[in-house]
Amino acid sequence: MQLSSFDCAGELWALTVSTPRRYALEALFGPGHQEMASYTPHARRLGLRVVETGPGFGICALPFREELIGDPVRRVIFGGAITTLIDHTSGLAVACALEELTSVATIDLRVDYLRAAKSDVELFARAECYRVTRNVAFVRALAYENSSDDAFASALGTFMIGANRSETPFSRLLPGGEDNKR
Secondary structure, three states: OEEEEEEEOOEEEEEEEOOOOOOOOHHHOEEOOOHHHHOOHHHHHHOOEEEEEEOOEEEEEEOOOHHHEEEOOOOEEOHHHHHHHHHHHHHHHHHOOOOOOOOEEEEEEEEEEOOOOOOOOOEEEEEEEEEEOOOEEEEEEEEEOOOHHHOOEEEEEEEEEOOOOOOOHHHHHOOOHHHHOO
16 A cells, blocks of 8 residues: 655645555466366366456366266255355365465355256356455355356355465466476
């Protein structure tokens, strides 16, 4: 933050000018980079894909597959796959809100299922990291089929920042990231 002063009619006024916030993953914002989902074996196995990222948010998709049906009679998608979609998207939103890359781990994730997700369609989650403290980030998310206005699940989560001191997988995706490999 910068402080500028100016003289207005003989009075000294101070004007605070904030510097734009810097995001560690800013180079990857925009349409999804598949590598942002494939570093996690579970996400890779489910076929999660990153649709879009931006400052403090992420959108991911879970393609429909028959093996994801948890109730064959009603053809309802298994809740664990939906929770994974929301959890992964939420962690991505936290990573997109950080100024410096560091590891992120789920502390708590509460998912409220509002209705059964439709089968035979791709499912989406959009997560927003709305607050970051030194050690914890706070996220809200929605899961939906076609529009977030008709969500089938909502979630609130908390994530530990700097959960372990190992390299974050995202560092390899950034320009010069090859230098970050151990």
